Amino acid sequence: MKFDTIVLGAGMVGVCIATHLQKRGCAVALIDRKQPGNETSFGNAGLIQREGVYPYAFPRELGKLLEYARNEALDVRYHPAAMPKLASFLLRYWRNSHPERHAAIARSYATLIGHCVSEHRVLADAAGASGLMRPTGWIKAFRTAAKRDEEFRTAERWRKEYGVEFEALDAARLHEMQPNLAASLVGGVWFTQTYSVGNPNALVTAYARYFERLGGRFLIGDADTLSGQWQVETDEGRVEARSAVVALGPWSERIASRLGYRLSLGIKRGYHMHYRPQPDAPLTYPVLDAEKGYLITPMDRGIRLTTGAELALLDQPKTPDQLDAVEPIARELFPLGPRVDAEPWMGQRPCTGDMLPIIGPATHHSDLWFAFGHAHHGFTLGPVTGRLVGEMMAGVAPFVDPAPFRVDRF
Structure with missing residues (x-):
């Protein structure tokens, strides 16, 4: 052939x-x-992310790094045995996440994202x-006013720099758009240009x-x-x-x-699980719990909960601890029905x-x-x-x- x-x-x-x-x-x-x-x-997560002009950076704040070092964070976990082989990738990732370098990288990345x-x-x-x-776009929801206002400023900068469209949501507008979200949420950012895919x-x-x-x-x-x-x-x-x-x-x-x-490619793994929707609580928009690091989104199979990142070597066995950790938090954020899948799904993202x-x-x-x-x-x-x-x-x-x-x- x-x-x-x-x-x-x-x-x-x-x-x-x-x-x-x-x-x-x-x-x-x-x-x-x-x-x-x-x-x-x-x-x-089934998102076509027009707003994603800044690729996900490595945290540089000392407090956040110490939190991740304990390997108990909700949004990032790691396999200790993988760290020696991932060290050079992580060091390069950390260096390139410096705000000036990150901004320069975004200028190149945005040429792809914009299309x-x-x-x-x-x-x-x-x-x-x-x-x-x-x-539908998607919503980044916030638990604290400080995080909400910080993200409002960031979204406004992205609009000026790269034409990212959004609506700043106060608590009332957020709950008008997506009823049944936890009343404690103080607002959100609705990125309106993003498309979502149910399958x-x-x-x-x-x-x-x-x-x-x-x-x-x-x-x-x-x-x-x-x-x-x-x-x-x-x-x-x-x-x-x-x-x-x-x-x-x-x-x-x-x-x-x-x-x-x-090429020093690193692997970020992620997990998902589907949940049966509650008849009186439909989920219309994908919603990210910004301060906890997971996302729920409506899918053909049910409501999909996706986790943050797990640093590991290629094809290592599943360790869906993050999913187990965020599921009760997600149930407090939004009324989820019983699990649909027999076991969590795992995917592996290739990262430079x-x-x-x-x-x-x-x-x-x-x-x-x-x-x-x-x-x-x-x-x-x-x-x-x-x-x-x-x-x-x-x-x-x-x-x-x-x-x-x-x-x-x-």
Whole structure:
């Protein structure tokens, strides 16, 4: 089986890259060990985050660092045994979270985020999946006036710098929009440009089916067999292509490392659980409990509770302590019914030390491309990344400057 391009990884990023390349007339084989959208893209919060111009930074306040060191925080946990291997990534992450560096990183990151909703809408329209996207925005809710007012100022700065639209909610307006939230909440920020998706896997699947309607092939295969210029073993035999794209999310570093690239990718894991909605308490908007570090959001399967970050090594066993810790707090925030899932789901987010994804040609191999490291925003940035990679591989002027995302910055 011969193709123009092999795309390794059928999450949101890989599916969108394969689709954009197929639209440009390439013969594309999309390869994964599972069906599309069944790893990290399956369990995210389902948000297309137009407001996410500042990637999530590493805390620098001494008090917060000491809290995290005790490994009892609700929003961040870690595996002690993983810390030696994650040390270089965390040090780089901490340095780049300095306010001046973080602001510079945001200027590059915003060039991608600014297109996330429009690129999703184009692809969803073509795939017949627009009905899966809801223009609800999402709400960041606050327990204290000090945190509320601080976030109001931050949102106003984002509006001036990057056109992020929001509504500042006092307590009355918050409870008008979303009744049944705890009366103790003092307000919120409603980011109005963000879209929510009630079934993230269904959206990835719709994009993958569109890719196949365009003539692309999806195959179950083993990315670890990548060799030569370029070959991969699949359930239907060996696939060969002139070029290859590595879009394997957290598993990308394993392939890149074998090929000689040292990228210092870190893993942030997250968990979710679904709860049966209460008949008299519908959840209309995704809501983040900003001071506790978890989010509840309406999904087709029920109300999904997603946790913060867990620092661990790739494929270590699940440790859903955060979920168990925040569930009773979430039940106080909003009336949740019984659990729906038999066990918590876990996903693994690929993160770089400078919070920017790796998008572009590999430096030591011809016709090899990288597209991973999107951290919390792989679902958000899939179509943007797909268009950017498609344009670069086609040799046309890219709609976004790819320089900040090049692999040789490491």
